[in-house]
Every structure is written in C-alpha cells, then in structure tokens.
Amino acid sequence: MKQIKTILLILVITVFYSSCEDSFLSPELETGINADNYFKNDAEIEAGVLNIYDGIQGVNQLQITNNNFNHGVQVEFYLTEMRSDNTETKSNEGEAAQFEFFNVEATNGLVDDYYRSYYNVIFRANLVLENLGTASATKSPVFEGEAKFLRAYSYFNLVRLFGDVPLVDKLISPLDKQTAFTRVASTQIYDLIVSDLQTAISNLDDNGPNDRGSKAAAEGILAKVYLTLGRYSEAQTLLESIMNPSRGFALESNFKDVFYNEGNDEVLFAIGFLPDSRLNSQSFSAEWLNAVGRTSGVNYASLDAKTVLDANGGNRTQYSYREDQAQAGKYQVVKYLPDGDTNLGIAPTSADPRSAGNDWVVLRYADILLMHVEAIMAGGASTTSTNAISSFQKVRDRAGLTTAVTSISEDELLLERRVELAFENHRFFDLLRFGKAQDVFSAYSAANGLGYSSTDLLLPIPQREINIGNGQLSQNPGY
Amino acid sequence: MKIKNSKFGLIALFVIFLSLVYSCEENNLPEIGSVEDLTPPEANFSATANKGDWQTIEFSNQSVSATTFAWEFGDGNSSTDKEPFNKYAAEGTYNVTLTASDNNGVTSKFTSSVDVVKPAVVVIPDPKLINADFVKTAKSSGSDCACSGWINKSLGDQGESSSGNGSDVVKFDNNEPDHIYQEFEVTPNADYTITIITQFKPSAGGTYASQLNMRILAGSGYTSGYTPVYYTATDAFPQDGYGYASIAQVEDATNNLLNETLNNPGDDSYLSNTYTFNAGNNTSVAFFMRGVGGDSSVGNFGYTSGDEEIRLDSVTITAN
Numbered sequence: 001m002k003q004i005k006t007i008l009l010i011l012v013i014t015v016f017y018s019s020c021e022d023s024f025l026s027p028e029l030e031t032g033i034n035a036d037n038y039f040k041n042d043a044e045i046e047a048g049v050l051n052i053y054d055g056i057q058g059v060n061q062l063q064i065t066n067n068n069f070n071h072g073v074q075v076e077f078y079l080t081e082m083r084s085d086n087t088e089t090k091s092n093e094g095e096a097a098q099f100e101f102f103n104v105e106a107t108n109g110l111v112d113d114y115y116r117s118y119y120n121v122i123f124r125a126n127l128v129l130e131n132l133g134t135a136s137a138t139k140s141p142v143f144e145g146e147a148k149f150l151r152a153y154s155y156f157n158l159v160r161l162f163g164d165v166p167l168v169d170k171l172i173s174p175l176d177k178q179t180a181f182t183r184v185a186s187t188q189i190y191d192l193i194v195s196d197l198q199t200a201i202s203n204l205d206d207n208g209p210n211d212r213g214s215k216a217a218a219e220g221i222l223a224k225v226y227l228t229l230g231r232y233s234e235a236q237t238l239l240e241s242i243m244n245p246s247r248g249f250a251l252e253s254n255f256k257d258v259f260y261n262e263g264n265d266e267v268l269f270a271i272g273f274l275p276d277s278r279l280n281s282q283s284f285s286a287e288w289l290n291a292v293g294r295t296s297g298v299n300y301a302s303l304d305a306k307t308v309l310d311a312n313g314g315n316r317t318q319y320s321y322r323e324d325q326a327q328a329g330k331y332q333v334v335k336y337l338p339d340g341d342t343n344l345g346i347a348p349t350s351a352d353p354r355s356a357g358n359d360w361v362v363l364r365y366a367d368i369l370l371m372h373v374e375a376i377m378a379g380g381a382s383t384t385s386t387n388a389i390s391s392f393q394k395v396r397d398r399a400g401l402t403t404a405v406t407s408i409s410e411d412e413l414l415l416e417r418r419v420e421l422a423f424e425n426h427r428f429f430d431l432l433r434f435g436k437a438q439d440v441f442s443a444y445s446a447a448n449g450l451g452y453s454s455t456d457l458l459l460p461i462p463q464r465e466i467n468i469g470n471g472q473l474s475q476n477p478g479y
Numbered sequence: 480m481k482i483k484n485s486k487f488g489l490i491a492l493f494v495i496f497l498s499l500v501y502s503c504e505e506n507n508l509p510e511i512g513s514v515e516d517l518t519p520p521e522a523n524f525s526a527t528a529n530k531g532d533w534q535t536i537e538f539s540n541q542s543v544s545a546t547t548f549a550w551e552f553g554d555g556n557s558s559t560d561k562e563p564f565n566k567y568a569a570e571g572t573y574n575v576t577l578t579a580s581d582n583n584g585v586t587s588k589f590t591s592s593v594d595v596v597k598p599a600v601v602v603i604p605d606p607k608l609i610n611a612d613f614v615k616t617a618k619s620s621g622s623d624c625a626c627s628g629w630i631n632k633s634l635g636d637q638g639e640s641s642s643g644n645g646s647d648v649v650k651f652d653n654n655e656p657d658h659i660y661q662e663f664e665v666t667p668n669a670d671y672t673i674t675i676i677t678q679f680k681p682s683a684g685g686t687y688a689s690q691l692n693m694r695i696l697a698g699s700g701y702t703s704g705y706t707p708v709y710y711t712a713t714d715a716f717p718q719d720g721y722g723y724a725s726i727a728q729v730e731d732a733t734n735n736l737l738n739e740t741l742n743n744p745g746d747d748s749y750l751s752n753t754y755t756f757n758a759g760n761n762t763s764v765a766f767f768m769r770g771v772g773g774d775s776s777v778g779n780f781g782y783t784s785g786d787e788e789i790r791l792d793s794v795t796i797t798a799n
C-alpha cells in the first residue's frame with residue numbers, strides 16, 4: 001500500500017511536471033509544413049530557391065483575380081517602359097496612364113504592387129540564405145549563388161526606381177520597424193548588390209536553363225551595375241568574359257527567334273512562364289492587346305517609338321510593333337504576343353491568351369554587346385575603338401543594317417539600344433544611366449503636353465508603406 | 480483751461496492709440512478654424528551640365544511645398560520657370576540662388592555653387608618606347624647592347640648588337656632563341672599602328688627557314704600582382720623577373736592583342752611593315768618579338784630562330 005502511494009505520488013508529480021513544459025501549451029506542429037520544420041535537406045531548400053523565382057514571376061491576375069497578390073515582373077513595364085517615351089496606354093486614362101503623363105501619385109496601386117512584390121522576393125531570398133546550414137556541401141554554394149543573384153537583381157531594380165530604400169539583408173520580425181522603414185543611402189544598397197553578384201559569379205556555372213540564375217547572368221547584371229556606377233573597366237572585363245566564344249552565347253540569326261524560340265543561345269536570363277498554367281502563366285501579354293486582358297490595352301507603342309523604329313529598326317521593326325487591327329492608328333508590341341500573328345509567322349504560345357507562356361527576357365546577348373560598346377565609350381561622347389565598333393556592328397548586321405560603322409556617338413548608342421531593346425523595359429534605365437533622362441523627357445514632355453519634371457525620375461515610395469511606417473519612412477521630393 | 484483740455488485730449492488720444500495698438504495685437508490671434516502652416520516651402524535644387532553642351536547647366540528643382548520659383552543664376556541671368564536651364568558664357572564657379580514661395584507668401588531660399596567646366600579634349604598620346612631605334616647603349620648590368628631596354632630573360636636570350644641600314648640594329652641570330660621585350664603605357668581600347676623596319680638574310684635553303692614572330696601582349700596577362708614601371712633610361716631597365724614570366728604565358732592566345740609571323744620576303748633590303756592593334760581593356764601592354772622557325776628542341780625556351788639572321792632597325796608605334 002505504501003508502495004502504491006509512492007508510485008501514485010511519482011505519477012502525480014510526473015503529470016504535473018510534464019504539464020509545465022512548453023510543448024504542452026504550444027505543441028510542435030507535426031502534420032503541416034512550416035518554416036520551423038521545413039528546409040531540412042537539399043530538396044526542401046531547392047523548393048525555397050524556386051520560391052524566389054516564383055515571387056518574381058508573380059501571380060497571373062487574369063487567372064487568380066485577387067488584387068492583393070503580388071504580380072512581380074508582370075507589372076514592371078508600367079513603371080519603366082510606360083514611364084518613358086516608348087509606350088503608353090491605348091486610351092490614355094486611368095491609374096495606368098499616370099506613368100505616361102509623368103503624374104504618378106504616391107497612392108498608385110501598380111507602384112505599390114511592384115514595391116511589395118520585390119521586397120517579398122528579397123524576403124524569399126533571405127529565407128533561403130538563412131537556411132543554408134542544412135544544405136549539402138556541394139549544393140549550398142549553388143543555392144547561395146542563386147538566392148544572392150536574385151536578391152541583387154531585385155535591389156538593383158528597386159534602387160534605380162525608388163532611390164534610397166530600406167536595406168533588408170536578413171529575415172526580420174514584424175516588430176523590426178527600424179530595418180523595414182529606414183531608407184538607406186543607395187551607395188550602401190549598391191555595395192550589397194555588388195557583393196551578392198560577386199558571390200553568385202563565383203558560385204554558379206552556365207549549365208542550367210536560362211530561366212535560372214547563372215554565372216553569365218550574374219556577370220551581365222553586375223556589368224550593368226558597374227556601368228551605372230561608372231566603373232567602366234570592371235564592366236568591360238565581365239562583358240568580355242561572357243563574350244569569350246567558349247561560353248557559347250551568340251545572337252540569334254533571326255530577331256524573331258529571340259522571343260519565339262525559348263531557351264535560345266541569345267538569352268542569358270529570363271523569367272520563365274508556362275502556357276495555360278493557372279499558377280505559372282502570365283497576364284502581361286494579354287494586357288498589351290486590345291481588351292483581351294483586364295485593361296482596354298496598355299503598353300502600346302508611342303508614335304515617337306514607332307517613328308524611331310521605322311527609321312532605325314531595320315528588320316527588327318516588324319517584330320517590334322504592329323498596327324492594332326481593331327483600332328487604326330494605335331500600335332501594339334509584337335515581342336510577347338500570346339495569340340500569335342499569322343502575317344508575321346508567329347504561332348500562338350498558349351491556347352488561352354489570358355494565360356500566356358511567353359518568358360520575360362531580362363538579359364540577352366545583344367544587350368551584352370551594346371554594354372560592351374558603352375564600357376569602352378566610358379562616359380565619353382563617342383568612340384572609334386575597333387573593339388567597340390566590332391560589337392556594335394554585330395548587333396546592326398543582325399538587323400540587316402550592314403553599312404560599316406566607323407565611329408559611334410553616345411546618342412547613336414542610345415538610339416541603337418532603343419530600337420534593339422524596345423519594349424523590354426530598358427529605355428528608362430538606359431536614359432538614366434547615360435545621363436540623358438532630363439534632356440529627353442523634358443523635350444518629349446513639352447512636345448506632347450505631359451507633366452514631366454526632374455523629380456519624376458524617382459517613383460514615390462508607396463503611400464501604404466509610408467502609412468504603416470509610422471513616420472519613419474520619408475517620401476521622395478515632388479510627391 | 481483750454482490748454483489743459485487740449486492736454487487732456489492729447490493724453491486721451493494717446494490712450495486710445497495705445498488701446499488701438501493693443502487691440503490690434505489681440506486681433507493677431509489665429510482665426511477660428513485656422514491651423515499652423517506645417518508645410519512651409521523648402522527650396523532645394525541640383526544642377527547638371529548638359530551632356531552635349533558644357534556651357535548649359537540644367538537645374539532639377541527639388542523644392543518641397545512651393546508653387547512659385549525665382550532663380551538667380553549668378554551670371555546676371557534669372558528665371559521664374561520651375562526647372563530652367565542657363566547657358567553660361569564662360570567657365571567659372573557661379574552662386575545660384577533659388578527662392579521658392581508658396582501661396583501663403585512664405586518663402587525659402589537656397590544657394591548653391593555651380594561649377595561650369597569645359598571638358599578636357601581627350602587626346603590619345605603616342606606610346607613612349609625607349610631605345611626603339613636599337614642604338615648600342617648601356618644596360619643595367621653587362622656590356623653595352625643594341626638590345627638595351629628590351630630584355631626579359633624569362634622569355635629568351637637577349638637580342639644581339641649589329642649594324643645595318645646606316646645605323647645600329649638589333650639582330651635575332653640564326654638558330655638561337657633571341658628576343659626583345661618592352662612594356663609601355665596605352666589608353667584602354669585605343670587603336671595603334673605599329674611600323675617595323677626589318678631585314679632577312681637570303682634563304683639558306685635548309686630545313687629551318689627563319690620567321691619573325693611579333694606579339695602585343697595584354698597587361699592583363701602580367702604575372703599576378705605586378706605593376707609595370709616605365710623606365711626612361713636604358714640602364715634602369717630590369718633584365719628578368721618582371722611582367723611576363725614564361726613563354727607559355729606569351730603564347731596564351733587570350734593574352735595576345737596581336738600575333739603576326741613574317742616569312743622571309745626573299746629580298747634582303749630593309750623593308751617596312753605596318754600593323755594595327757587595339758589595346759583592349761588594358762592600361763599597359765608589352766611588345767614582344769623573336770626569331771622562330773628553327774629546331775624547337777634546341778635551347779631552354781622551346782623555340783629558336785631558323786637558319787637565317789633577321790635584323791630589326793626600328794619599331795614605331797603611334798595612336799590612330
């Protein structure tokens with residue numbers, strides 16, 4: 001009996017003791033996946049890496065119609081191409097038209113969408129970087145390289161669009177408002193971008209598909225970062241590394257194939273999309289058509305762009321824009337058609353144009369060659385260097401413009417970039433990098449009655465972000 | 480009484496005046512419903528020179544909460560545009576003042592100096608080669624040589640002194656691994672023209688016909704960590720242990736900005752040949768020349784000249 005009492009006592013104590021443990025009140029979640037129990041092996045961390053690409057890809061808003069989702073790269077053209085002299089909305093109205101009129105408001109939902117999308121991408125990259133400890137020794141550097149490549153790519157876009165922005169290079173808690181809402185000088189942002197890309201260059205190779213980060217993609221983006229920072233010689237070294245024939249990159253002989261023969265040797269990096277897939281297709285191709293997407297038509301070629309392409313595009317012109325069959329005098333972009341064009345010999349890329357599979361080309365070899373010219377010009381007004389001319393001539397030859405060039409001025413290079421890379425979201429950044437944005441936009445604005453002033457070169461920090469920042473986050477001038 | 484009255488009146492008037500002043504102050508209190516101006520204008524601007532015209536300065540207006548603007552450009556010109564530009568007549572530093580006002584009449588002034596500078600005209604200088612006429616002169620050690628300033632003993636034996644074409648010349652002796660090597664400064668990506676004046680002895684008709692191999696070697700291929708030094712006196716040049724350290728590096732195609740091999744022209748007079756090269760992404764390159772065509776198993780460098788002597792009178796390199 002006494003023995004039984006003692007056992008009971010022990011039992012009681014045991015029950016009492018175990019009830020005091022944490023896990024009793026907050027047990028481990030064993031059935032679902034969560035951040036604490038995931039990322040335990042290579043396969044799970046690779047899923048985390050794909051999740052970063054998924055963030056850039058964004059949600060197809062024609063398939064999943066909740067506006068609160070992030071649309072990533074699918075709304076980038078609004079902030080870049082439509083805020084330049086290249087494109088405009090078809091009807092010149094609505095929130096989307098704020099860009100073409102240079103009257104973007106801090107409450108613009110598309111700006112907000114882009115900003116939160118790319119901070120979400122950065123979060124996803126940081127999530128991978130903080131879980132590298134459980135990856136195998138062979139895969140860990142690759143995961144690190146891809147995550148840092150994508151984080152740098154995101155920051156490079158943010159810093160060029162918004163100027164000084166918050167620097168988040170680790171996972172932060174919701175209470176860390178200091179990090180989330182303190183704008184950091186763009187020089188510091190660029191330090192992170194450069195170091196991330198250098199890591200990516202040493203950790204990655206070129207063996208994967210071109211919709212994954214690679215050594216060449218990281219070298220190319222870093223070259224553009226260096227050009228932006230005026231570090232021309234470092235840019236040239238990277239570009240010549242990519243241009244070494246052993247790397248296997250080349251111009252497609254037919255300009256059309258750059259966009260309609262995916263996985264070609266010209267594209268160094270693209271954001272991949274899958275046709276007719278609810279989760280992995282894109283909507284921007286449909287939005288660029290006449291009332292196929294949710295808009296009546298956006299990112300239509302401006303008359304200015306049409307005129308310049310007609311005069312300087314060579315055989316690129318027909319694959320850059322076409323007249324809208326449903327509305328004469330309006331011009332659509334041809335580079336990412338979802339439903340094809342029989343006149344141009346372009347087959348549809350998806351059964352449903354509202355779930356298009358056209359990849360978004362981020363970096364291609366023609367850009368590399370023209371950056372090579374830019375690196376040699378090194379901020380000067382012109383160049384006669386045979387090295388520069390050789391790269392320049394390759395791009396022009398492909399376009400059927402085979403007259404030998406003997407010198408290249410800065411304006412000629414900018415023009416060549418405009419017609420070669422039209423509607424690929426380069427124009428705004430090119431003008432900024434060349435220091436020509438003020439000149440070109442003032443003149444374009446005056447000629448078309450738009451509202452440009454120099455403070456429009458930076459977008460507003462989204463008002464939603466400023467509101468939740470409790471006064472810590474300052475707005476850009478002019479908003 | 481009258482006077483008194485008038486005095487009293489004056490005093491009364493004074494009191495009234497005082498109270499008027501007082502009441503005026505009372506009236507300075509804000510009106511019902513008015514709020515303090517929390518957003519006074521703040522003038523600010525930045526200036527950049529137009530890329531095509533250095534005299535024209537473009538002003539970017541970064542003022543906050545302002546509606547009208549008055550600019551003084553410091554050269555007597557002014558403007559009331561929001562974002563004006565001004566063409567300055569001459570180089571100099573100008574104090575530019577922006578006065579920004581809002582519709583309450585509150586103003587803010589900002590002054591900043593603007594430098595108007597004529598950009599330097601870029602002239603690509605001709606490279607400076609030392610002893611490019613191959614005059615027999617002093618070395619840092621050893622006897623005088625036409626090859627002074629042109630020796631890198633990791634790459635071959637030194638060229639020999641000889642004469643011809645009315646002056647001293649350097650000779651690549653037959654069946655020997657003779658070479659010349661000198662580093663010089665270049666402008667990155669500039670194009671240059673090389674002229675060499677050479678002579679081949681008539682063909683000996685044997686197995687090994689001499690050829691002259693000339694290369695321009697990229698500075699990017701120098702031994703890691705090496706910084707080139709451009710000596711001006713022939714007796715200051717080192718003779719080994721600098722720049723390129725092996726023939727393997729020299730023969731690596733990625734290091735060659737130019738690689739030309741001349742055959743015996745069958746004419747033993749001094750002939751001029753011209754070539755061009757682009758400096759690429761280098762601030763320094765090296766000129767390298769040697770005789771080849773001989774038995775490569777002879778000597779320590781994996782190459783020798785063939786059966787005929789070759790002479791070099793001069794090397795001239797100019798910017799295009």
